[in-house]
Every structure is written in structure tokens, then in C-alpha cells.
Amino acid sequence: MKNKPVDAIVIGAGAGGGVVAKELAVNGFSVVVFERGGWPEYDEHINDELINQRVQELDSAFGPDWKKHPRVFAGKDGNRRILNAGDGSYNHVAACVGSGTVSYGAMGWRFMREDFRLKSTYGAVAGSTLEDWPISYEDLEPCYEKAEWEIGVSGDDTQNPFAPPRAKPQPMPPFEMNREARHLAQAARRLGLHPFPIPMLRNSVAYNGRAACIRNRTCCGYACPVNAKNGTHNTVIPLAMQTGNCEVRTHCMVAEILVNDQGLATGVRYFDERNKGQTLGARLVVVSGSATETARLLLNSKSKLFPAGAGNNNDWVGRNLQGHAYTGASGLFDFDILDLSGPGACMALCDYNHHNEGIIGGGLLANEFYTLPYAFSQNRPAGEMRWGLGHKNYQRENFYRLGRLVGPIQEIPVFESRVTVDASVKDYWGIPVAVLSGDRHPLDAPHCDFLGSKAEEILKEAGALRTWQHGGGRGGPSGGQHQAGTCRMGNDAQTSVVNRYGQLHEIDNLFVADGSLIVTNGGFNPVLTIMALGYWVGDYIVRTFKK
Amino acid sequence: MRLSRRKFIQTVGVLSGGLLCMPSCTRSFPEYRVFSSGEAVCLTALCEQIIPADHDPGATDAGVIHFIDKLLHERFPHLLPLYQQGIAALEASCSRLYGTRFASLPTARQIEVMQQMETDALPEEYWTGIKASAFFRQVIRNTMQGFYGPPRHGGNKNYVSYRMLKLDFPLVVGQNRYT
Numbered sequence: 001m002k003n004k005p006v007d008a009i010v011i012g013a014g015a016g017g018g019v020v021a022k023e024l025a026v027n028g029f030s031v032v033v034f035e036r037g038g039w040p041e042y043d044e045h046i047n048d049e050l051i052n053q054r055v056q057e058l059d060s061a062f063g064p065d066w067k068k069h070p071r072v073f074a075g076k077d078g079n080r081r082i083l084n085a086g087d088g089s090y091n092h093v094a095a096c097v098g099s100g101t102v103s104y105g106a107m108g109w110r111f112m113r114e115d116f117r118l119k120s121t122y123g124a125v126a127g128s129t130l131e132d133w134p135i136s137y138e139d140l141e142p143c144y145e146k147a148e149w150e151i152g153v154s155g156d157d158t159q160n161p162f163a164p165p166r167a168k169p170q171p172m173p174p175f176e177m178n179r180e181a182r183h184l185a186q187a188a189r190r191l192g193l194h195p196f197p198i199p200m201l202r203n204s205v206a207y208n209g210r211a212a213c214i215r216n217r218t219c220c221g222y223a224c225p226v227n228a229k230n231g232t233h234n235t236v237i238p239l240a241m242q243t244g245n246c247e248v249r250t251h252c253m254v255a256e257i258l259v260n261d262q263g264l265a266t267g268v269r270y271f272d273e274r275n276k277g278q279t280l281g282a283r284l285v286v287v288s289g290s291a292t293e294t295a296r297l298l299l300n301s302k303s304k305l306f307p308a309g310a311g312n313n314n315d316w317v318g319r320n321l322q323g324h325a326y327t328g329a330s331g332l333f334d335f336d337i338l339d340l341s342g343p344g345a346c347m348a349l350c351d352y353n354h355h356n357e358g359i360i361g362g363g364l365l366a367n368e369f370y371t372l373p374y375a376f377s378q379n380r381p382a383g384e385m386r387w388g389l390g391h392k393n394y395q396r397e398n399f400y401r402l403g404r405l406v407g408p409i410q411e412i413p414v415f416e417s418r419v420t421v422d423a424s425v426k427d428y429w430g431i432p433v434a435v436l437s438g439d440r441h442p443l444d445a446p447h448c449d450f451l452g453s454k455a456e457e458i459l460k461e462a463g464a465l466r467t468w469q470h471g472g473g474r475g476g477p478s479g480g481q482h483q484a485g486t487c488r489m490g491n492d493a494q495t496s497v498v499n500r501y502g503q504l505h506e507i508d509n510l511f512v513a514d515g516s517l518i519v520t521n522g523g524f525n526p527v528l529t530i531m532a533l534g535y536w537v538g539d540y541i542v543r544t545f546k547k
Numbered sequence: 548m549r550l551s552r553r554k555f556i557q558t559v560g561v562l563s564g565g566l567l568c569m570p571s572c573t574r575s576f577p578e579y580r581v582f583s584s585g586e587a588v589c590l591t592a593l594c595e596q597i598i599p600a601d602h603d604p605g606a607t608d609a610g611v612i613h614f615i616d617k618l619l620h621e622r623f624p625h626l627l628p629l630y631q632q633g634i635a636a637l638e639a640s641c642s643r644l645y646g647t648r649f650a651s652l653p654t655a656r657q658i659e660v661m662q663q664m665e666t667d668a669l670p671e672e673y674w675t676g677i678k679a680s681a682f683f684r685q686v687i688r689n690t691m692q693g694f695y696g697p698p699r700h701g702g703n704k705n706y707v708s709y710r711m712l713k714l715d716f717p718l719v720v721g722q723n724r725y726t
Contacts, residue, residue: 047697048696048697048699049695049696049697050692050696050697050700057688057692057696058618058622058692058700059622340714340715372695372714373695373708373709373712373714374691374692374695374696376695377691377695378691386687387596387597387598387661387687387690388596388597388599388658388661389599389601391597391598392598392599392601392603395711395712396603396711396712399712399714
């Protein structure tokens, strides 16, 4: 029978869910993974500059369907707009097996020790829910290592003096720097900074049965044509399936987690690939739908003991939504600084992560992923023509001459920046959709300006003739690809949603394993941390729910 | 009966020739999916000034008008009213100011009109319910997509923008195979 109850249901096959499913399946749990999208197939979204994860002008290459998954943006002026996934305010993440790990730029960063102790390091911040994590870097270190070796990272942390301690090196050697990276690294060294090759979830050499990277200029935003980029879709999820214990059900939309009158999860109600309503029972449920969709699902799971949604009796589910303002600077050179040796980003420095006067957190700086002709046409310094011969001349003169240094700023979490649900707006299946509301913390803008000014200094030292900063950190709410924070982990049930193992404080067999757990999002791309949290939560479930 | 190859081709030729003479096949197909020919003339001139031809091809050579026509028909029909109203308002403005259509104006005058469109400085009475600058921004955006995007959507004909930017195609660096 198809819907025989299983040990565990995992909702969402992305960075977090894929890892948890594998940890459970290899330890003998029967697992069903629900994914609202399908399996990614390279031929379905070839390298199309107008349809990819970074430039969604005509469609979203990896889902979700624009017509079926609306969201609401609620501005502070009371203005509400219904959005599709192509809208910037939608805060879109990919909907397919592997999710963002199929098309990401694949930076594989570990957070630093300080990132887990932000309040202890910098003190309380007015207007912010800034807090320490309930776990330390040392707690998560073995999980980072597992993610690096099982999913695959190329890098060499010994070149980064700010890297946190590690037991084992990264499994593959780092990538060679491209022309832009070499040039900017030299300039950074002259300024006394410490550039090094970016750790990448990409194969610098053949690894785990898949080929080495061929350095396409289209990488970030695209699926890899030779499968050299490592996501959960081509590593841990296939491993889980090979055990025979894990079934991945694609094109299934989970509507609700069923919670009984004793306050335990009994399974889920979902719509199958034919849009037919179904229920599936399980001993435990893990939610890994990303910060927006995980919060939405918990809020939509109302029961007798939890009338405001699962785990939401203190009104903390969906709060502290955060992401990353990406900031930095651009510079025009009088020679071709780009050689289009993909993916673009390969040099970074962590001199501006932590311990900078007057800055809480800070962020890394890295040279940027390549933009192709259309995206390049949308990027102009002030005063340049956006059309006409002036536009065309700029394209021709500068396509290979624009150097950039960018990075994600540590955002300061805000209680009112949040996900709620709106019963009056429903998706294709009649499920209330997510509403995004709230603003960034006022400190994000000066923090961005700090990092942008540092990027500009390096570009000037590198010989850029004309430079400009990107600014950022204004408006909100933040979220985007790096969305995090909506089901905060903490030791105090009054001021968090889950405990240090991702277990809901009040529902023992309901877990969260994705970016929602993150207390503070670091000045780093968070995916390796999300994968590590997947191992962390998975390990706890295996130990406590042993059959 | 066994037909020789020559006989077969002759017979087929006569039959298909007969088919071609049927009335339903002689009617000419419209050149555009959503635009009237008048709208297309105006929009073509506008796009060509956004990315003009010089020693490299411009928007017309790249087939931008057909890209936009296809886009509004297949993908974003909700944008069609904006285009239709914008084109009508532009033509009405040019008729009032210069007594002729936008496409018939000399280049310098077209650019002047576009700068006015960009800053909402054209006669207001023709731009009711629609902002000139919003219309112009939309046309710029779609023109850039059609010129610089991949050819599979109907624009960037003959890889004109990839050639212009010396972007190797297909992807592998140093392996140009435009044709």
C-alpha cells in the first residue's frame, strides 16, 4: 500500500532536508522525502541567461511555478502586493530536488567561532534580537567536516589566517585563481590583507565518482553540465535512496503537519503529484522547507494545543527573518581583468569578518561570479547612459574590464522582520500563503557602507580607474537565497522555537533542519552551515529515536 | 505500378502546386503576433535607438521586435496594454509636436523625444493612466533581453551581441562555433 506509515517524513529536499534524509536512511529509518518540485535535469534549463537562478527575467529555471506559488509582500505603509517568484521581493529559493544546491555558486564556508557567540562578543544591540547560538563552533565542527567530505569541498584553510580550527583538511585541493582574482589578491596583499582561494562545493579534481570542474563562465545560477558541482541532489540524496529506505516523492505539496491532542506529530496532509489530497503517518517529522516555507508550514499546522500553529504558542515562529545584504564595490580597469575562467569568484579575504572597530560581525569579500551580457547591461555606474550609442560603447569597452569585490554582510536580526500567513490569499492547492513583512535593522546600512568602502580601497590599489560602492542594507524584509532565522534555536522556550537539536520545544517528534534554525546568519554564504546543521539534527534523531 | 524517380517528383510537383493554389493558402500571414504593422514600425524605431546599429548590428538586426512580439504573446500578455497605450501615446505626442510619426523623425529628434519620455516631459494629455517613463523603462528592459539574451527566445539573431562582445559560444572558452 502506497501510504503505509513510515519512521520519518522529511519535507523539502534541499541543503538541510537532503542531509537529514541520508542520515536517517543509512541508520535504518524508513524515510519519505516530500519535494514540491521535480528532479533537476540539465537539458531542461540549459545555460540561458534570461532563465536561471540569478536572472529570472522570463522564468525561474528551478521552480517554483510562478502561477502556483504566490506570496504576499506587506509594506510598512499598509500596502500589500501579491507576488510571483520572479519578483525580487518574493525572496525566492529554488523548488527542486537539491534546491539551491543545484544552481548555487557553491561557496562552502564554515562560520567562525564568533558567529556562534555574537551577543557575547559584541553585547546586546538596541532594536535587535541578537543572541548567542545554543551550540558552539566546536559542537558543529565534526558536522562541518562530514559535510565537506560527504558532499565535497575544494579548498585550503591553511591559507586563511582567520579560519576556525579544524580536525581534518578539506578533501580536495583549492581552485587556481583566475586573472581577476590574482590581480586583486596582489593588491590586497600590498594593503596587508590576507587573500586566499575560496572553499567551493565543487570538484577541483574528480571526486566521489564525478568529474572535475571545467570552469564554465555560467556556473552560479546554473546547473552543471558535467555534474562537477556538489549538491544534495547528486551526493547524499542518492546515497539515501541506495539504502532502499528512502523514497523521494516529487511534485508533492505538504499542506499541514498533523498534531494530535497529546501534542505529538502524527504525520502530514499533502497533495500528491496529481494534486490529490493524501495523508501519510510517521513516527517523526522533519521540516526543511527553507526559512519562509518552513515557517509557513508550521503556522498553517493548527491543532488543539497549538491554535496559532505548531510550536507557535509564544508567537516566535516566522520571526527574525534575515538574509544577507550583498555589498561591495566595482572598478573599471584599463585592461581586460576578466578572462571568463569560471565561475568567477575564486579569491576571498576574511579580514573584515569580526574585530573591526564599530562593526558588529562584518563580512567576507570575494571577487564576483561573472555576469553575462544582459545582466551586465543592467549594471551601470551613476551618470552612464542606459541606452543609445553610449550604452553600446560601454558594453563593448568594459565587458572584460569590470572588476568587483563583494560579500554578504552579517545582518542584525529584527523581531518584527517576519513570515506570517494570510488566509485570504491561497496558493494553487488552497493553502494560505506566506506574507513577508518588516524592515532591516538600521545598522545594516552603515555595515554595508563599511564593507563597500574596504572593497573600493582594494580595487583602487589594484589600479581601477573608476570605482563605485554598491551600498545596500536598506529596506526589507531581508531573506533571499540566504534566508534564515525563522525557527530560532535556543535553550529558552520563551524566546526560541526549537532546542539546540532542532526539536520543537513543545512537540518532541517534530524537528526543523534548514536555515530557519540559524540564530545569526554570519558574514558568510550559509549553505555549508545548513548542511552541517542537517548532520547535527540527523545525528540527534538517530540517537534518540533508535528503533 | 512502379514509378520512376523522375516521374514521382513530377507528379508530386503537380499535386503540391495544386495545393498551393487553394484560396486558404494564398492569404498572407500577419508578420506579428500581437502588434499591428503601425505599432511595429514605431516600436522598431524606438528599439533601434535604444541599441542603434553602428559598425556592430543594432536592435533591428538582432530581431528584437520579434523577440518582444513573441514575449507578449506567449509569456507576458499582461504587458501588452502597456505597450499598446505607450506606442499610441508616443505617436500622438510626436504628431502634436512635429506633425509626423516617431519613426519618420530624424535621429537627433528621436533621441530628444526619448529623453523627454524618460523624464515624463512629453505632453501630459496623451499619457493618461500610463507613465511615459515606466513605458520607456519596460521597452529598454525587453530590448536588452532581446539583444543580449540567448538566441533561443527569438532575439540575438545570428549571435550578434555575443559576437560584438567576443563571447565564445557555445560555452567552452576558445571554442567559437557561431555557425
